[in-house]
Every structure is written in structure tokens, then in C-alpha cells.
Amino acid sequence: MIVSVTLPARKSPRTDSRPRVVPAAPLAAVLAAALLLALTAAVAWGSTSIPPGEVWGVVWRRLSGEPPRPGTDDLIVWQLRVPRAVLAALVGAGLGLVGTAVQALVRNPLADPYLLGISNGASLGAVGAIVLGLGAGGALGLGLSGAAFVGALATFALVWTVARRGGGFAPLRLVLAGVAIGQFLSGFTSYLVLQAGDEQQTHSVLFWLMGSLGGANWPLLAVPAVAVPAAALLLQARARGLNALLMGDETAAGLGVDVVRLRRELFTVTSLLTGVLVAVSGAIAFVALMVPHVCRLVVGGDHRRLLPISALFGALLMVVVDIVCRTAMDTQELPVGVVTSLIGAPALLYLLDRRLGSAS
Template sequence: MAFTPVRRKAADPEASQTRTLPAGPPAAVLGVALLAALTAAVAWGSTAVPPAEVWSVVWRRLSGEPARPGTNDLIVWQLRVPRALLAALVGAGLGLVGTAVQALVRNPLADPYLLGISNGASLGAVAAIVLGLGAGGTLGLGLSGAAFAGALATFALVWAVARRGGGFAPLRLVLAGVAIGQFLSGFTSYLVLRAGDEQQTHSVLFWLMGSLSGADWELLAVPAVAVPLAGLWLQARARGLNALLMGDETAAGVGIDVTRLRRELFAVTSVLTGVLVAVSGAIGFVALMVPHACRPVVGGDHRRLLPVSALFGALLLVVVDIVCRTAMDTQELPVGVVTALLGAPALLYLLDRRPGSGS
């Protein structure tokens, strides 16, 4: 299933904006909603903290004042604020990656899993847990480092296979990603079976389904840099992404170096995916669903679609993480479970509302 350029007027994302909104109003609404969701994420939990106290603690910390005695300061600043910010960053990154990958391969069903990068990151993390390659292990990689190394290794392998024979065809890239991803997924399953004890198996499965429970200020550093930089880079190439959807010949005709743009897109989305999976585990459906939810509102022009997808992805994952933390009294739900339960019906609804649409 691909974006098929039947007529230029219909295929050009910049030419079919009659029923969509400019990016400003949706972005403003999403920004306000995200701020409210972040406040709720910090305030709600096993110990409730009033929103006014949340902002008081945040303001004092940002102003450089010392922590005050009591538990609220610790709960708000050390535990909940990093987790809420990590959810927003990961959600924004997944929204960006999903939008970019769908343009990269001209396929509305594309997401990081299609290119195998998420599978490679998962294999690296599971190997760190099961084989003892994490902190204190032989290589001292740590869980996040192992996941990122797995993503980069997979990127190199998919790249090498896709480039065999010259060129950089989207179909060859997808097929290489799917084949390698499935192979790595099978090896990951084998490592899960080798897990030495029940606790280890539980940790592996919980990580494979996505979790933000390990969030802290140190873990935030890399995604806090990678997500904005990737977003700015993609925004600067929004016209090139639009051109890709019209077909390679049309894109080349308007001055786009298609092979170079795809190569750069693949590299940026692979690295960003590796960063996201390294800090949050494998969270499915967000990268696939977010662009589909945003296109009916702002259209297919990536100058509008990219920032709105980032904001909506951030809002979605912050809300999902609130549900994961508060839905059950005795334990926390994996993030990937909730995104699948919410995402599959939502995506089916969106597709049903737009029969015959390729986007």
C-alpha cells in the first residue's frame, strides 16, 4: 500500500489544503493541552499533589532555590517531572519518526518497526539483560547503551542490504528492513527463553512492551537534545518530503536529490529511533497512528504536519503514561499495551472515515 500519485493536484500535499487548517490553531490547542497533561501527570499518582504545589516546586527548582523539607519536593522534581518530560519527548520523537518514515518509503503503513530499527534496539537491550552486558557487565554498556548499539548495528545492516546493486529503492529498503527485523525478533525471542529466572523474564517482557518507569534527569539528556535537533532537521527538509510523495521523477524534476534525501532521512530516523527505544523500550502504534490522526486536520504538507505530529505524539504519550500509572492499584501497565489497545481501534476508525484515501 503506497502513496500513489494519480493526479498531481491530488498527490501534491501543498495543493490539497482546502478542507484543512493552518498549523497555528491546532498547534496552539495541542500546546495548551500538553501543558495541562504534563501538570496532571506530575500531580496524579499514588500520592496526589495539588497542581498549584506542582508549579510551586517546579518554579523553586528552576529558580535555584534549595529543596524544602517534605515528600512533595522529592515526588514532584525527582520522580514525576522527569517521567512526564520523557513521555513528552518520546511521544514527540515517535510522531516525527512516523511522519518521516511514511514519506521515506511512500507507504502509509510504515513505522520504525517496518525498517527493523526497533527490533535491533530491542535485541540489544534484551541481550544486555539476559547475557549480563549491562551496567557492571563485561562491556559496561548499560541497558540504554546496548539498545542504541543494537539500533545502529541494524541500521548499518539494513543500509548495506538495501544498497546492494546500487540505488536506494523504497521497496528494497522496506523488504530489507522487514526481513532483518523478523530475524532479529526471532533471536530476541530465543534470548527471552534463555532468561535465567522469573524476575529477569518479567523485566525483559516489560521492557519489550515499553516502559517509562526508569526515567530520571540523567536519562533525559540525550532525547532532550536528539528530538529537537531531528525535528528541526526534518522541518528544514519539509519541501523535500512533500516532493517524495509525488514520486521520484517529479521530485527530481523540481531539483530534489532523491537518493541523497532518502539516505539522510534513513540515517536520521534510524538514529532517532535508536535513541527513543533506548530510553523507553519498544512502544508500538504511536509512530504509525499519529500522522494518520493529524493529516485530516492540517493536511499532508510536511511544513504543517511535522510540528503538529510532534505535539500530538507528545500529548498522546503523556496521557497514556498517566493511564499506565493509575489504572491499576497494584502494578503499572506497560506503555505498549495501552497504546495498542487505544491505537488499533482509533486507526481503524480513521481509515474507515477515509475509505479510498492513501494517507
């Protein structure tokens, strides 16, 4: 009698192609510690180097209400470098949040606010304020920040109206409407740049369009210091809905999600936050695209983990980028957008190549 024995199939050492997910809590702790070190370095390094101990001494005296000590270190630390470092962190965190929300909104991991035309509208508003001489106050006291904010809101309303024509709503229609309107606004912005009254004004506009944190001061921090944490809390509360959107509208509706209402909320929040960020820092490219994509590769697609990690990583990235912008050249400061593009494009291409290579 012949007895046949079927041996169990041997498992390959690593046949699961799913990416490894790093636990979010330890990663958040590491990112928070790295952000604190980066903020310290951002305040300590510059044309005049200040020891980290003195940096924290100045900050402690200011926060505790003690009178400032005489000398230039206190002025440099508290009035110049601390506001700029905090603004960089807020802008980076905001861009990370915006990019994550937009990518869920259109179900595209390579989307960003530029894809929906929101950044273009904010840029048009701000450039219009500069060219027309409204930067110092302007009509109704809006000034540069208000003009960028109004531009983002107007673009949001226009894109939303076009995307909702016919009563339906589809991510593809939203993207196409945003791209078309954004390109139109970009062309009009270029026209306004050509109408600038003098060479210095043109240089100021172009430098602002490439992103800059050089105008940071304590009053400027008021709006983003409220807007970024508020948006983070709202988006975190909608994390389960964001997860459901990625599975499709029908599946999300079956899970009890009001898809139309959720998309309206997401579009409103991303538009408002984009307007605030563009108003205080100019148009900074690539961060909102790269940060969520990189974080998704590390912690997975669950927005309960992805949103806070994207905010922390975006803040860390922007603080480091601003240090490079200030210290890379002795004679002038580099625009922030130039450095983010030089860093981000090769990094994202490398990650995409690894991701596509592992999937094939």
C-alpha cells in the first residue's frame, strides 16, 4: 500500500508585500523631541550664534514675566528668531494637515492644495494686494493676509460651485475644476506681477511667491496659532470619516457617513487653512504633497495615526528647511519654496520608486 503524504507548503521568509507600519505613539514622541531640538537650533544658529542655554534662558525669562536683560541677545532671540521658528513649525504642521485632508478628499495620495486651485487663489489675492499697494492695510483693513484669505475663500466657492453643477459630486470633477481654475488664476497672477510698479516691488512679489518666513513677528502668529490647532482638532474628529472616504462614496455611505457633508467640511477647512498659511508664509510648494505621502508609507493610511504624525513631521521639516534658508548663503536668504522643492522632489521620487518596485 502506498501512502501519500502532503507536506505543508514552505513559507518564504517574507512573502507579505504589505508595508511595515511603525507604531504611531513612539514615532510621535521621537518627532516631538526632534522638533524641540530643531526649534532650539533655529533660534541659536544664525549670523550671530547664541548658546542654547542662553536661548532657553531668554525664553524662560520672557515666559515667566521677568524683565529682559540688557544686550542684543534678548532682542535677537525673542523678537526675531523665536517668532520665525514658531511660524515655521505652524506652517509646516498646517501644510501637513492640509495635504492629508486633500488627499483623502479626492482619494489621490499625490494631491495637494495646488491641485484644487486654493493656493493659486490665495496667491492671487496676496499678489494683488502687493501690486495695488494694499499690503499695509488696504481696503477694509484687510492687508496682505486678508487679501490672501479672501482669495482662497473666493476660489473655494468657485471650485465648489463648478464641481457641484448638475447636482452630483465626484472627486474627478472637483480635481478638474480645481486644476482649470487654478491655472487661470496662476496666469492672472503672472499678469499682475508684470504690472508691478518698480523692480523692487516685482522682486518682492516673486520672492513671496516662492515662500518666505522673513516677515515673522509676534502679531503675525496670532491667526495661524489659532487656525492650525483648531483645524487639527476638527480633522482628527473626522478621522474615521476620512478613512471611510478612501473606500469609496457608496461604502462610506453604507458605514453611516454623510459623504456630501463631510466633503463640504473638508473643503471648507482646507480652504480656510490654506488661505491662512499662504497669507503668512507665501506659496510654499511640495510640503503638502510630500509630507502625508511619506508619513503614510511609515504609519499606514489610518487617519487617526496619519494626521498627528503628518503635522509633527511637517513642522519638523519646515523648521529644518528654514534653518537651511537662513544659513546656506552668507549674502542673502534663500526662498523657502526653492529648498522644499530641492529636498522634496528627489525624496519623493526615491520613495515612489521603492514603493512601485516592491509592488511589482
